[in-house]
Every structure is written in structure tokens, then in C-alpha cells.
Amino acid sequence: MNVQLLNKKEAIFESTLTLINENGFHGTPMSQIASHANVATGTIYHYFASKDELITELFAYCRVKTNEHIFNVEESLSYKEKFFYIWNRLVDYYLANKKIFWFIEQFYSSPYYELIQKTKDPSYYGADRMRMFFTEGIHAGIIRNVSFPTLISLYIGAATSHVKMVTYGFCQAQKQGREDLIEIIWNGVNNK
Amino acid sequence: MNVQLLNKKEAIFESTLTLINENGFHGTPMSQIASHANVATGTIYHYFASKDELITELFAYCRVKTNEHIFNVEESLSYKEKFFYIWNRLVDYYLANKKIFWFIEQFYSSPYYELIQKTKDPSYYGADRMRMFFTEGIHAGIIRNVSFPTLISLYIGAATSHVKMVTYGFCQAQKQGREDLIEIIWNGVNNK
DNA sequence: TGCAACCGAATGAACGTTCAATTGCTAAAT
DNA sequence: ATTTAGCAATTGAACGTTCATTCGGTTGCA
DSSP: OOHHHHHHHHHHHHHHHHHHHHHOSTTOOHHHHHHHTTSOHHHHHHHOSSHHHHHHHHHHHHHHHHHHHHTOOOTTSOHHHHHHHHHHHHHHHHHHTHHHHHHHHHHHTSHHHHHHHHHOOGGGTTTHHHHHHHHHHHHTTSBOOOOHHHHHHHHHHHHHHHHHHHHHTOOSSHHHHHHHHHHHHHHHHBOO | OOHHHHHHHHHHHHHHHHHHHHHOSTTOOHHHHHHHTTSOHHHHHHHOSSHHHHHHHHHHHHHHHHHHHHTOOOTTSOHHHHHHHHHHHHHHHHHHTHHHHHHHHHHHTSHHHHHHHHHOOGGGTTTHHHHHHHHHHHHTTSBOOOOHHHHHHHHHHHHHHHHHHHHHTOOSSHHHHHHHHHHHHHHHHBOO
């Protein structure tokens, strides 16, 4: 695939992201995506078999981009530093890319997610890196031996909730709140 | 409004809930809602001005029902007991009423929520009871003085994340995970 | 008698998808 | 170096379907 193709595909992705944020899955016709991306309607069907495939691939695109970003972390840091660093990078990334955040949220809570869950394994999105990171901490005796879903619920759940609060305007002084949040979680899962 | 009206309206609500869970906002035609609820299409328009209004009112209906349920708590309990009790009741309620849970999630992350956010104040859904509960704890010196959004991010964020984990099948032994989760949060926000 | 509740076929607009035609590029053939 | 063949990329009008909404008529209760 040459550069031009990538550009077109990404233009379609970016337009879909923007429009779905404004109007939702329904309320975003293919024709509108096309004109926003400066391509013809038919062109979208050259890259994607259907609207569903476009949305499903966009989800993968968003997840991969996010995971690549947050795990781009200096290896020399201590585990605790990484624990804080990755969390802050995730929150920063979502706040700076609200469209990606809200698209992922919308996708997760829609029936789409159930469809792809059966066909794609976590490594497809790079989602198992989080698991590896926690496993590493537990094996090193740094993190309490609580289950992976519990850790995820705290770590990711708090991050996404925080981003929602900020987006909805419930959070003015977000700096203090953020620091409190990740510190509370660290204290909760840290061994002693 | 007499009983019959309530029944019809609730039948429409319940059918909408079921179908939107299976097929999303798009993918759920009014005609399908009508036949599922055993009413004519036109009847829906006797109760709701449009599909958007139906969905928006269903959201309010779900929120009110949920809040009424979780705050139905014995006044004689200690604050700590209430803290655990309300959280567990919320998780139990969502797990027992997954349709309500997923509909609320879907609604929150859709453009619908932004629309109603401007017109309805929190008390409309009973959403300020959570704020009151935390404020009570802070004033009594039981809860650390962290911001309300921080508390919500932890308390509600962890609950919803947990329910998602269980629903997606990432959680086998949920009992231990649940107890860990709320205990970690309590330790984190408890004063001393 | 009157009005609210209810019905469901009809309407018309909107939408996902198709397709026949055109353009642009690449590389083999001359 | 120029031509040519062929395929990928692109176009947007047209198609057929689906869907939200309307409305004229019916039922049933007060």
C-alpha cells in the first residue's frame, strides 16, 4: 500500500471520527463522511466493504494508536514511576484526543464490540501490554496480588471516568484531582 | 395518568431497552419497538413526540429507577457500612439489570447526553444524592477532603468498570475481585 | 356525546450500497 | 524514449430499501 492510499484511508478515518463524535453512529451517513473527507462515496467502498467494517477498523486503528502512545515509556524508570507515567500519559492522550476517547467509549458500549470480541484476540490491539505490565509488578512483589480485572477496573476505570468528568465540565481544577486519583490507586494496590 | 397508561408506556420503555441493547440506537426501528411492545407504531407517538424524546425519557426513567434502588439504605448503618452497602447495591443492580446498565452507558457516551445535559439539572435524575452522601462523609471527617469528581471517578468508575469486566466475561471469580475493589477505594479515601 | 387511547397503512425522505464510466499510474513491449 | 496494455483508484448518479413520522379512522371509557 503506497502513501497516497494511507492518506485517503486516514482521511476517511479522521472524518468518520469527527462526524460520529458529533452525530453518533446513526446520524452519520456515508455520504457525509465522503464529502467531509473530500472523496466520493464510492471511494469509501474501495477501502471498506461496508459501514460496519469501516467502524470496526476505525476502532482497531484508535486502539492501536492509543496503546502505541501510552506504552512509549523510558525503560530506565522504576516500576512506581512507570505506574504513574503510563496512567498520566493515558489521561493526557485522551484529553488531547477527545474524539478518539469518545469513539472508543461509544464503540465499547455498543453492540459492535460484542461482534468483534469473538473474532479478534487482545494482542490485535496491543491490549495485552497492560496485562503484562501488571503481571510484571505482581511477580516482582511490588503490586498486591489482586486479580487482573480488579487492577484494570481501578487503573483504566479511574482514568476514563476522570476524562469524562473533565469533558463534561464537572472538573475545574483537574490537576489536584488527577494527582489524588492515581495516588489513591497506587496506595491501594502497592504492596505495603 | 392512570394505570393502563403507565403499563403501555413502561411496555414501550422495556421493549426499547431490550432492542437497543441488541441492536443499538441505529438498528432499532420504531416499528420493531412497537411490535415488541404489542402496540401500534402510532401509539408510541401518542406518548412520545419523537424517537429522540423516547430515548431521552428512557434515560431519565433508567436513572431514576437506579438511584431509587441504590439509595434505599438503612439509616442506622454506620457511614463505612453505607459506603460499602451502596456500592454493592449499585453493582448488584447493574448486574441484575444489564439492559439498564448498558443503555445508560451507551447513552452517556453518545451525543444524546450532551443535548440533555444543558436542559436538565442533576436533581432531575436524583444524581445529587451521591454528592450529598460524599459531602456528609467529608463534613464528618470520615472521608478525606478530595474533590467530588475524584470520589465519583473512583466509586462509580470502579463499579461500572467491574460490571463491564463481568459482562465481557473477563471476570470469573468476581466475588473476591469485588471485595478487593471497594476495600481499596475505601482505604484510599478514608481519613487515616 | 365527547375525548383520549389506539390502530396500521401510507408517505416521503434518507440512507447504504452498487456500478458503469473515467482517470492515473506502472511497467512491459517496441 | 515512446507507446501501450492493464489494473488500481476514483467518481457520483442511480437504485432499492428502510425507516421515522403522519393521519384518517376506530374503539372504549366517562
